[in-house]
Amino acid sequence: MKNIAIIGSGAGGLITSSKLSKDLSKEIKNGEVTITLFDKKREQEFQPGYLEVAFRGTDPSKIRRPVKKLVSPGVKMVYDNVEKVDLANRYVKTEGSSEKINFDYVIISTGSSPDYDQIDGLKQANMDFHTDAYNASLIYNRISSIKSGKIVVGIGGLPYKCPPSPNESAFMLHEHFRKKGIRDDVEIIYVTPFTRIYSAESINEVIEPMYERRDIESITAFNTDTVDAEKKEITSLEGETLKYDYLFLTPPHKPAGFLKGSDMSDEDGWVKVDKKDLHITTYDNGFAIGDTTNIPISKAGVEAHLEGIVVANNIVGEITGTGQKYKFTGRTQCSMETGFHKATFVVGTYDRPVEKIEPSTMNYMEKKVMEKIYWGSLHGHYEWLFKYHFKKDYFEE
Template sequence: MKNLVILGAGTSGTMMANHLVKKLPKKDWKISIVDQCETHYYQPGFLFLPFDIYTSKQVKKNGKKFIPKAVDYINEKIERIVPEENNVQLANGKVLAYDILIIATGTDIAPEEVEGMKGPKWHENIFDFYTYKGAKALRNKLREWEGGKLVVHITEMPIKCPVAPLEFAFLADSYFKNKGMRDKVDITFVTPLGGAFTKPRATAALHHLLEEKGISEVTDFAIERVDYKNNKIIDYADTEVEYDLLVTVPTNMGDSVIERSGLGDDLNFVPTNKATLQSLNHENIFAIGDATNLPASKAGSVAHFEAEILTENIVRYIEGIPLKEEFDGHANCFVETGNGKALLIDFNYTHEPVEGTFPFPGVGPLQLLKESHANHMGKMAFRWIYWNMLIKGIHIPFVSATMSEKGKHFEEEVQ
């Protein structure tokens, strides 16, 4: 019997376990999945937790309940991957041999990469919301915060869900309006990018929303350090931004096991073929989701599209036929803009977000790159879709893994 091992039981790993258990013959293949964390988090919910839109129970569940019974679930820390020997060493001393390895170890924040960020004020007046612990601590802070200078800051790219920091700024505007204290809060959005987002058309639309909501914007800010004693962030050009409350997105890095195994780049992301999801260095290793170095968004929708394509490529690899070079970087993201509205963006490696309709050309019902309540409802519905369809490997109707050009106004890109 041959062994397929999946490292990581987050979004990507759980989806792959559910996809592959239906595709690989049980008499020939044993599928194992390894993760040290028993809790499965709905990470998009971390954005809503600080504003009391979601409760703690709505963003976490026991991860084992989403792993198929036919898959061997191993709750243990991964010590090292040894590709030369085709095995994985676990912290308890056990060694897992594999014929195929899927790396789905994700990414995590590394606030220690910036001087002063993870200092004595961490989770006092300096917060992240990319972890459950950080989002919950920030929720408790916002409940009693009386106002001042709120700075929403991105350290460097790439990060999980590139629009989430903008969404946080928009939701903060809405949150403080609803509390009747918006006039007591000065919101500033600070980014290392030249604009609000990575794509020009979306940047223009999002910049307009920042202006409309009275949110200041500081661009091209390459942070050097956090001066937590004087409540300032300082960049390499000595630009200073003062804060009373700093909500930061620290450097995002791949899992440390990738570094220990010598399989990653400088940020511990796995060099991966951007079309097939096969490792560039080991033909029987594949990577998916946030663990890869792909020039695509690190977002749940991307992992979902990757999983459908990778499943087929795993079967092709086993059968000894050429892999499909099919993944096009497709990302489909709702951008919460506050006050019960959201934008929807749909893009890939080659096409930036444009206006149009989704998922049905000319019909919608969702509008691309335009604020609407329907888009907000789509964002809210996604939590149900996530727990009941997405991580269970169930195809979402009418949404293809590759980006459709139908119903989109690409001609406007060149005007």
């Protein structure tokens, strides 16, 4: 009997559970394998859709689904907050129960979320589109009433999920105010701790001229230190002070609370894994995938998905005795919408630097296709398409 515990039913946890339940369906039926998926939430949101909610007014309900509709047959769902994963004694403990749920394999996929405690005053002053769809909708309410003024957007701190998303917010604000015919009355300023507008040079070469053409001012090497909500001022570690009327910064992110101080994590709580097979470096039958790992690549859904496929395959190989071993290639693929139905992609691997891809309508359409197939992809319905699309980056044998 083998018990598999998966913590977190987001982009990474769901595809991993779907793949395991499909490939181990015989063993699950025979009572030789159990899969238990834990999440404190009963609904999932399509997080890339937060941009549409914040800057185009999409109704938040359009990007939500009940978790029960996303869970594959053969997977037991536990709705509770996980407060401890004990790797040495192989059990999970949740907040609402005194029971210790044993496992033979555990996969941590608890994602990341905004951490307002890192920057004094940010919470009082800011509105963000990384917390959830409801908070994103508040931004749309706010921008709908803006007639003029100075908007500051950008990166409030590192790390955060979806590296291009702050740039997308600048482009989408530009589009919003252009369409309303008041772009000349609204100043858009983009701040970033990096030394260029986008950290990867190849993408920076593509978007820097677009910032100039669209009159979006940029301030680089700006590390937000404190925010004064009353004076409407941000001060950087470099000593610069910037005035704003409206602030939509992407806050620095943190991992799930139970990971901080745990022996599987680094000092900030990110889980220490082998970047190829994703096993937790302190424990062979424990794995972590997605935003919660300490791998220094983008925190994005594509990575969570491809990592989940690698981990699921390797667990299936061990349980069924085929011994199959796959490795994650480090493939990233984040879309960056540049407004007016165009987008570029941030694409790279551990071995290949980020490519230079010009914005196009075709890329925008690809992004839109992903929106359509997202929920089905968590069930594993589109692995044939992902295999075709990612080719040798899908996994390394």
